[in-house]
Amino acid sequence: MNDLPGRGGHVHLVAICGVGMAPLAGLLHSRGYRVTGSDENVYPPMSSYLAGLGIHPLSGYREENLAERPDLAIIGNAVSGNNPEVQAILRLGIPYLSFPQALGKFLIGSKRSIVIAGTHGKTTTTALMAWVLTKAGLDPSFFVGGIPINFSGGFRDGAGPWAVLEGDEYDSAFFDKGPKFLHYKPEKVILTSLEFDHADIYRDLEHLKSAFLRLVELIPPTGTLLVCNEYEAVKEISKAARCPVTFYGKGEPKGWEAKNLRAHESRSWFEPLQQGASDGVTEIPMMGQHNVSNALAVHAMARELGIDRQVLRQAFKGFSGVKRRQEIKGTIGNITVIDDFAHHPTAVNGTIEAIRSAYPGRRLWAIFEPRSHTSRRQVFEHEFAATLAGADRVVLAGLYRPDKIPPTDRLSPEKVVSEINRSCRDGRAVFIERAEDIPPYVAREAKTGDIIVVMSNGGFDGVQEKILQALAG
Template structure:
């Protein structure tokens, strides 16, 4: 569709309480649209986030929720074709789009996109990239698939030049089975990792690599790909990029690597090195080798963008992270409770190793809920 509702128009979101959809609702609200939504599972933190914005959320999916006909409906990717509201939209002829299409129309537009993709670390890396550009005075727009501690929300409409986006490989909607990141018009891409995931929609690793290959192919020749060298599948799909490619991580002396990694006073300390040359010590409050890799990716991309090393070091040192990523919920009787979103076996292992390193000498209990298809 080419005609979007004018400012003040009514937009309805089906499955509004997912992290991405709720943030999109907030973005549309900030644009001056009248936003409503519906969902089966309405609970904090997204329910309270939407309530704070004054966005009404209708419980369940019912045809009568569309009685006051909206001018546009955004359909979440978890919503099936036989959803009662979807059936009403199709029968009545209400215009509809997917979540990633909505981001393309209402946030990205003609901005230059930095897309963070990969199996692991997308949310943290996206939040850190947005924080660094913000601290450098670039006024980036951003959309993060989580709640960053350093910003009021996971979305922001900043200046007109740059937008930072978390590029999810999950499918877009029942009417668009392509991955979300294909809608994000990538100019610069960070590929953090690539392992088999999302077993509910991808048959195997080869099927998943095909999705990432398509992402590589749409980066323009004048763009850039920064890929983690520590994943064979990432190196393989990087060969399909038509733009300059640079690697980070171990094993590639021509790229970026983190040396002399250690934990000091509850912080990760390392030296970012390019082609073997150190740029001095960097500190971050993010724990774990996986988070050092995330920080190195942001450091490397930022240097390619022309941001000075000292600004980068200050930005990395002050970044507070993302909620539900090694988030300390509190301490009772000497027991520290930490909440983490890790669900893929590799991510779970990395989180446990990070917590052990950050809390030496402490007994560690890990309570795991195997919710995702990959973890089952």
């Protein structure tokens, strides 16, 4: 559709609490639209964020949610074509867009876009890129599938020439099975990583690579592709680029590298070098090699844009991170609870290694909920066991909505726990099916000095706060 509703028009978002849809609701609200929406999963931080804007999602999907007929509906990819609310939209002839179509029309428009894509690190890298451009005085627009702490929400409607976007490879909507990032008009692209994920829509790694290949092919000859050289799949698809390609990371071919790394608690220091030439020591308030890699990518792209390295250093030092990415929720009796979004074995491993490095000598708990489409499947059963075994104590929760996964495809938490205990020979792992039973168990077993990291890509029944409450007695 080409005719968008004017200022003050009514826009209704189906699946409004999604990590992308909620910030989109905020963007529309800031533009003067009347925003409503519905969802079946209403939980913080997105529900809190929406409430702060005066938007109160309707619970559940039903035709009655459209009683006040909207001028436009935006349909998230979490709902199918047989959803009752979607069926009503189609039957009533209400104009509709997918989430990425709406983003292209409402935010990007004629701006130049910087797209951050990859299996891991998209959200943090996008937030940091947007923060750097803001501190450099470039007044960017941005959109990120999370809540950057430096900003008031997951979007910014800037007056500058650049739009920074988190490029998601997931499909756009039930009526558009192409990946979201194909709608983002990429001029400059950062590819952070590429591993198999989204097992519900991609058959295998080759199928997933084909989606990223389409993104690379969209970059104009005048654009830029910045590629992490630590992933063979990324290097392979970069060969199709029509634009200049720059590499970063510890692999080959050489480009930008991070040297002289050191860390203390939640801060890291590193030295960015391009072809051996140093840009000086940089400090970031994040922990872990994976976050150093994210920062190195932003540093390289910022230098490509001509941003002074002193401006970069100051911006990095003042970055506050993203909610639910190694976010310290609280400390009770010298026991610290950290919330993280990790849900892929590589991301889980990166989080565990980062916290180990930042808090040496302290006992580490890993509490994991298999919630994503991939983590609920047995495809990574052995990999989850291997990476979770890196913690001193492990709690594996039951699968989120296991009925949505065919029984023959489901991950078995019991098998993961058994494999951890068999390999470690110390009984460090337990399976606790119900989230409500985890906080009292942790409160009984935790000792002063423990670090407890909770990993899930969803609400996990608010278990992070409930652990703090249980520890407080």
